[in-house]
Amino acid sequence: MEPLIRELTDADRDANHRLGADAFGYAADRQPSALPPVGGAVLGAFVGDELTAKIRARDDRIHLPGNRTMEMFGVEGVAVHPEARGGGLLSPLFRAGFDRARRLGQPISILFPTAAGIYRRFGYELVGSLEQREIAVSALAKVKAPQGISLRRATNDDLGELRRLYAAWAAERLGPLTRVRPSAPILSGDYLASPASVTLAIDTTGEIVGSVRWTRGTGYDPATSIIEVEDLIGRTSDATRALWRFLGTFDSVSGRVNVELPSGDESLTALPAEPAPAVKEHRYMLALVDIPAALAARRGLPGLTAQLPFGVTGGFAEDVDGHYVLEVSGDELRCSRGSSGVGPTFHARGLAALYGGAQRCAGLRAGGLLDGPADHDALWDALFNVPAQVRDYF
Ligand SMILES: CC(C)(COP(=O)(O)OP(=O)(O)OC[C@H]1O[C@@H](n2cnc3c(N)ncnc32)[C@H](O)[C@@H]1OP(=O)(O)O)[C@@H](O)C(=O)NCCC(=O)NCCS
Structure with missing residues (x-):
């Protein structure tokens, strides 16, 4: 029987949650999310009356070199009911997803696969990875402090400047999300909310030329205390070095930073020693829709x-x-x-x-x-x- 494909509504909230929980092992206290999701849709495949498979479309926008941006069909939450796997339900879902993307003027699609083989037949290919590295804080303490960069902690009043910094940094790059779409308002108040902190690098003219988001781990034993670093942005090499060096000042109380950056990120080249290899990676794939x-x-x-x-x-x-x-x-x-x-x-x-x-x-x-x-x-x-x-x- 051909499955019925349709966008889920809030009446499908519990069925959607059960399918997601089987696939991704949700924590027991996780609550079902409202449907449709903000800035996107969940497409469901129904066999009879049963929601049997789904993909979530995320309406996003990416940066492209030359100060351009473009709409993008993000795909996440791909799940098939465990007992129905292998039945080809993903094909009609992706067909509907690509049709929707064309209707909405989204020329490309990006997803983070759990296994690349699932998506190659839909035209996706691996193009990069978001890599996590463990870097010794002692190595960062060796970064030479640049002249003319001062540091301060960001507050909510800096959100506009943080958005401008990010957009200027992303303007010559391929793929960074614009971070302002309803599906991904990343540079909002949550970006600065505890336990994370954001430190700004400021040049002699007072311009914000870099930022790093970091979360201080517990304790002060360098053997066990870890700082999580998610987003290091330097518009100049001095700003990049100042931010690495700043993280290095935790040398006496933290042994390691865990830093997440895309493959080939230039900020790693500012380190004096060869950066440690990635210990974890989220690979991503791209497909052309139009x-x-x-x-x-x-x-x-x-x-x-x-x-x-x-x-x-x-x-x-x-x-x-x-x-x-x-x-x-x-x-x-x-x-x-x-x-x-x-x-x-x-x-x-x-x-x-x-x-x-x-x-x-x-x-x-x-x-x-x-x-x-x-x-x-x-x-x-x-x-x-x-x-x-x-x-x-x-
Ligand atoms: C991944 C998942 C959605 C695939 O469902 P499915 O019912 O097998 O999908 P389909 O029948 O439409 O497609 C199966 C195809 O994908 C391929 N595939 C499925 N899982 C794969 C894997 N882990 N690695 C490589 N290829 C895989 C199959 O080989 C098959 O290709 P073929 O037809 O050429 O043989 C399902 O197993 C699932 O829900 N897994 C748990 C959640 C998950 O990993 N989701 C993906 C998130 S990115």
Whole structure:
């Protein structure tokens, strides 16, 4: 029997909670959440009258290089009733999710998978990870203190400045959430609420040029006391070093900071020693839902004019497969449907990996995700050579 797919309403609250609890092992005191969720929807698959599978759509927005932003279909809370697994219920749910994303003008989708294999057939590919590292506070104490940076604790009055700092920092990056959508109002009062603290780095002109959010662990025995660090942002190398050095001042009372940053985050290069390897990671995947809109949102290359015909195959979202032309006109990119089969053919997952800065054309070819003429490979590489940096786990 074909499942019925529909958006859940508050009448489905308990059934949604039971499905989530079976999948994710909720704590016994967790209360069912109201539906629909703020800034999104939960799509459910009903077999008969039973809610049997669901995905949660999170309507979000991300930053792109060149001070651009773009709507994004975030996916979370994917669950199939334990006794119904293996029955293919995710396919109609993702079809409905991609249709909704197109309707809402969300050209790409991002999710944090528990296993990448679940999502590859829907066109998602791994593009990065949010990594947790354990760094000895004694190593941070060795960071040289820069001149001209002062520090102070942030208060609620600084929220506007914190948002401006984050947006300025994110303006040249690919993937940071804008943090202001109803689905993710991260830079709100909770960001500063106890037990977390936020320390600001201020330059000689009085401008806030960095911030770090940290949670002091209990006790003062360096052997057991740990500081959790979630969000280190430095707009200048002096600000970054000042914030690392600040964490290093806890040397006598804390042994370790646990710091969570996306793979390739530049702030780690400010450390004098090679950073410890990641001990935990949340990997994330990207899929293209609307190829012309997704490509047009990216920045071109100053001085370059080019026409790059290409094809896409193996996609799952409606209308992804087909022929296209990418036009580069300096800083601007335009992408439209093309008619011929000239140019290379990307597998949808391959184009997602390239878009997310995780693969270059040579790697895609070796992995069977790109075929055909290679004369434009260097241009494709140059256009999309920006790593994805998502900082907020969902
Ligand atoms: C993951 C989960 C949603 C998959 O449900 P399902 O009913 O097996 O999904 P479907 O039948 O639609 O799809 C199964 C496909 O996913 C693949 N898959 C499922 N679990 C997988 C895993 N852990 N690793 C790799 N691939 C997996 C299967 O191989 C199958 O692919 P195939 O058809 O090519 O053989 C379900 O097992 C579940 O609820 N797990 C617990 C919660 C969870 O991990 N959710 C994901 C959060 S990101």
